[in-house]
Amino acid sequence: MLGDYALRKKIARYNPSIFVNYSYYMRKHFLNAAVLLSIALCVVPILASAQSVREPRTVNVEERISGRLNSFVERLCERIANRPGATLPDFCDEPPPPPVDACPNVPGNQTTGPCADDECVAQGGTWNGNSCDLPPPPPEDVCPNVPGTQENGPCADEVCEENGGTWNGTSCDMPPPPEEPILQFGADPESITEGESSSLSWSTEHADSCTASNGWDGLRNSSGVEVVSPAVTTTYELECTGPGGTVSDEVTVTVEPLPEILIGHVVVSEVLYNPNVEQGGSVHEWVELYNGTDEIVDLSGWKIADNGGQDVLPDETFLAPGAFLVITATSTTAGFWDIPGGTQVIVLGSSIGGNGLANGGDVVSLLGADDVIIDAVSWGTNTDAFDPSVPVVAQGHSIERAALQVDSDTVDDWEDRTNPTPGTTATPAPTAL
Known part of the structure; x- marks a missing residue:
């Protein structure tokens, strides 16, 4: 074994890769002594010859020695393999390939996925060589029923409903405004003689209540008739209110004074x-x-x-x-x-x-x-x-x-x-x- 180690050291002076590979096989298995001796007998003269021969400076000596050693080992392994019943030594096996990195763009060796760079891209990010740069999350839309993205309220659909409208998906449909009230107000007759009476009559549309003032006062129904007997010419005012607003009108009842009594008639x-x-x-x-x-x-x-x-x-x-x-x-x-x-x-x-x-x-x-x-x-x-x-x-x-x-x-x-x-x-x- 000492000779074998010396041989390996000798070979390593000319081709370190052979020494490494050979060491790998030697650590794994114990070689047949005869085989080792044959290798030694063949390699040592080559090494001596190579050392004694001065190669031109343009020739890579180590490459030539490595090539010859590799060729020798290949022929030796072929001869052993062709012998009936021979067992092929372990150094004839191919060395295991180096592990394959499944994620070459990710630092470190990774034999299987998923790869961080692929996952980054799948999530919409950009792989910067070490980590994933994800885009900022989209802003939260607090008004999902309103077109566009709105980060803060108030929302147009909610405002629409609060104001009594109906949101149609893009705009607010407001109900038609209530109709303005209509008032018809009159006196019959409009001119009377002192002591006589007149009928005030009124009617409305789109009004809920009415209020009298001036010549009369108080609340009145939205329609009605009332008899008045003013002593002097009087103006009567009426104001009526409904959802659509307020309307007012006035009528004047003219009172003529009594004529002088006809004497002797x-x-x-x-x-x-x-x-x-x-x-x-x-x-x-x-x-x-x-x-x-x-x-x-x-x-x-x-x-x-x-x-x-x-x-x-x-x-x-x-x-x-x-x-x-x-x-x-x-x-x-x-x-x-x-x-x-x-x-x-x-x-x-x-x-x-x-x-x-x-x-x-x-x-x-x-x-x-x-x-x-x-x-x-x-x-x-x-x-x-x-x-x-x-x-x-x-x-x-x-x-x-x-x-x-x-x-x-x-x-x-x-x-x-x-x-x-x-x-x-x-x-x-x-x-x-």
Whole structure:
């Protein structure tokens, strides 16, 4: 073994790689002494010869020696291999290849993957030779339902819903705005005489409530009718509110002062010419007179007439200032009415004018004792008193003066009364002077 070691040292002087490989096999296995001797006998003369021969400076001596030794070992291994039953020594085996680095771009040797550089690229990074440079993570989108990336709120979709809208994915669909309220406000009539009334009426659209002010006050429904009796010209204001805003309007009711009372003038103030069954029927017609003066008037010998005849009022018939007198055909007529106490009722004992009052058209005239016409009213087809005449009213209705103190001898003085009022009036009576 010492000789063998000396041989290896000798060989290593000329070819260190042979020494290393040979040492590898020698450490692993114990060589056959004969084989070692043969190698030694062959190698030593070669080495001596090589050392004694001076090669030209251009020749690499170590390469030549290494090549010859390798060739010798190869031929020796071939001869042993061709001998029947021979066992090939271990130094004839190829040395194990150096380990293969599966990840050459990664520091260190790695026989298997995965490789750090490949994983880096797969994750979207860049391998810098030692580590992976990953791109910064994408910013967090706090508004995923809104196009684009938004790192902070508020989010448009949430703001949209808070404001009552609907998010359609890209924008906000807001509901249509509520409609503005509409107000219709008026007075009927807009002009009245002192003591009369007017009806305020209003209606709205898209409004929930209304508030009155100026000539009236307080809350009102979104529609309604209200009767007012202002003493002087008054403006009424109304403001109505709804989801879409506020609207207001105003109306003015003009009040005309009462005219001066006509002195010495008694007028026909109301006529019921077509009573219904509840009022006693046709025989219970009546005529009402009113003293619009400041004096007691003696009606003795005065006459009440229609287009067919006349009746004379009895003697000692006096009518006080501002008082009413009712003329009927029969004594039972008064029983159908609530005539105020103290009101005079004259019963003629026969139909007014002899044949009664015509429903389709007739005239009632009041004549003095001298047969001078004091006052008259005509209706329907009759135009003896004035033209046009008062329109025909329904059965059970009466015709009455709109204002007792006014006598223009025209149709404008008269109105249709649904509920007749013998001995009084539906409108306030003036105080006689």
